[in-house]
Amino acid sequence: MASISFTVNARSVEVTADGDTPLLDVLRNHLDLTGTRFGCGLEQCGSCMVLIDGTPEKSCGKALSTVAGKSVTTIEGLGTPSDPHPLQQAFIEMQAGQCGYCLPGILISAKALLDRNPQPTRPEIAAALDDNICRCGSHHRILRAVAYAAARMREEAPP
Secondary structure: OEEEEEEEOOEEEEEEEOOOOEHHHHHHHHOOOOOOOOOOOOOOOOOOEEEEOOEEEEOOOOEHHHHOOOEEEOHHHOOOOOOOOHHHHHHHHOOOOOOOOOHHHHHHHHHHHHHHOOOOOHHHHHHHOOOOOOOOOOHHHHHHHHHHHHHHHHHHOOO
């Protein structure tokens, strides 16, 4: 067992666990951040996506020890029900989700894209979301919602 310190959603945390424990397990079972989902457990579906120092990473296979001293952002760090992130608001307005199981990972990947490219093309959005699987088939609405959020965020950005 090791004591590992890192930041989650702008809050410093220290977790005592085996360093090989998957980050997803720590987020859900030690820190009660259950928005990040367990999908396949094989780093294939993207349901467990989080931002680690701003880069989208799958947390189901990421060892806790690898995030020591780093910053992790989960879906809970994007916005709140009363003050959603523009991406979350766009997904609601565009009815981009069906069952919603995949959406936390998709929103995290989309945020990483918009952080580095505020005016992505449709192919760039699709490429950024390539590691995320939606079994409901909401892909077209998801792509539209990300483009819509990008446009709204550019309108709100100071000149």
